Amino acid sequence: xxxxxxxxxxxxxxxxxxxxxxxxxxxxxxxxxxxxxxxxxxxxxxxxxxxxxxxxxxxxxxxxxxxxxxxxxxxxxxxxxxxxxxxxxxxxxxxxxxxxxxxxxxxxxxxxxxxx
Amino acid sequence: xxxxxxxxxxxxxxxxxxxxxxxxxxxxxxxxxxxxxxxxxxxxxxxxxxxxxxxxxxxxxxxxxxxxxxxxxxxxxxxxxxxxxxxxxxxxxxxxxxxxxxxxxxxxxxxxxxx
Numbered sequence: 001x002x003x004x005x006x007x008x009x010x011x012x013x014x015x016x017x018x019x020x021x022x023x024x025x026x027x028x029x030x031x032x033x034x035x036x037x038x039x040x041x042x043x044x045x046x047x048x049x050x051x052x053x054x055x056x057x058x059x060x061x062x063x064x065x066x067x068x069x070x071x072x073x074x075x076x077x078x079x080x081x082x083x084x085x086x087x088x089x090x091x092x093x094x095x096x097x098x099x100x101x102x103x104x105x106x107x108x109x110x111x112x113x114x115x116x
Numbered sequence: 117x118x119x120x121x122x123x124x125x126x127x128x129x130x131x132x133x134x135x136x137x138x139x140x141x142x143x144x145x146x147x148x149x150x151x152x153x154x155x156x157x158x159x160x161x162x163x164x165x166x167x168x169x170x171x172x173x174x175x176x177x178x179x180x181x182x183x184x185x186x187x188x189x190x191x192x193x194x195x196x197x198x199x200x201x202x203x204x205x206x207x208x209x210x211x212x213x214x215x216x217x218x219x220x221x222x223x224x225x226x227x228x229x230x231x
Contacts, residue, residue, distance in 0.1 A: 034219060043120075043206050043222035089159070103172070104220055106159045 002027045006090045006107035013080055013114050021075040021110050023064075023090035031092040033057075033066050033073040034104070038087045047075075047088070080114045087111045118142055120223035122207050128229045131197060137226045139190040139207030147213035148190040149220065150182060153204040165190060166213040197230045204228075 006023040013019060025031065032051045036044040048057030053068035062077045073090060090107040120141045129135050141148060150162040164172035165184040179201075181193040190207055204227050208220040 036222075041224075043122075043224045044208075045222065046219045049219055103161060103164065104159075108156075108158045 002031065002092060002094045002105050004090050004092055004105055004107040006088075006110055008108070008110070009087075010111040010113060013112070015082055015114055015116050016079045017114075019075070019077040019080045019084075019112070021088055021090075021112070023073045023075065023107060025071050025073065025090075025092050027071075027092055027094060029094065031094055033064070034091045034093070035062070035064055035073070035075050036089040036091060036106075038089065038109070040086070044089060080112070082114045082116055085112055085114045120207060120209055120221050122205075122223035122226050124226060125224065126227045126229075128231060129194070129197065130231055131199070133197075134193070134195040136194065137192040137205055137207075137228075139192075139223055141188055141190075141207075141209040141221070141223075143209055143211075143221060145209040145211050145221070146187055147210045148184060148187075149208040149210075150190065150192055151206040151208065153206055153225070159206070163192075164213065171213070194228075197228075199230050202228055202230045 004025050034049045035047040037047045038044045047062055048059045050057040050066035053066055056065045064073050064075045066073055087109045089109045091104045093104055123138045146167050148165045152160045152162055161174050162176045163182045168184045168187055179196050183191040204225045206225045207223040210220045211218045
């Protein structure tokens with residue numbers, strides 16, 4: 001079945017460092033891809049998404065490009081801040097040609113800690 | 117209120133208690149979801165409702181009983197739970213379950229502790 005694999009954490013960075021969180025997926029159809037973020041004590045919030053190959057999602061300085069050839073959707077940010085400390089989840093929404101389940105399949109999450 | 121709200125935010129219950137979790141979405145969405153988030157495990161989809169009809173039940177034990185009286189409200193009724201059911205229970209909604217490009221909007225969750 002469809003699945004998402006993201007790098008294990010935790011990831012600890014200094015403020016203004018470059019961030020990459022790797023995410024790869026397996027899917028039988030043409031999924032949409034998402035990054036969600038969960039701040040301490042809160043639910044998940046959508047950070048960005050891409051719905052087809054070569055689309056780039058971006059928000060709050062974060063970017064991810066839907067790479068069909070490498071089945072990847074890596075999250076990047078050029079300069080992280082302390083306020084970016086959270087858990088980041090990569091997810092795909094499974095679908096097939098002509099139809100869709102629409103369920104989200106999540107990776108295990110990567111905890112990011114940014115130190116001042 | 118905007119978005120997806122959940123009450124209570126925290127709940128402690130004994131194994132013989134009966135309690136209910138409530139979720140309300142103010143987004144006009146047609147689909148609602150219950151997830152379980154346990155430490156060191158991926159998010160587990162529990163139930164999916166589309167237009168108030170349950171369309172998915174992912175082998176969830178019968179001690180969890182969902183209810184969707186209308187498209188804005190979703191409940192999770194709990195009875196005779198086990199300590200391993202302690203987790204963060206997240207509710208989510210989306211505009212249309214069948215279109216995968218629609219993202220899900222999550223509530224803040226209910227932190228459940230079973231003693």
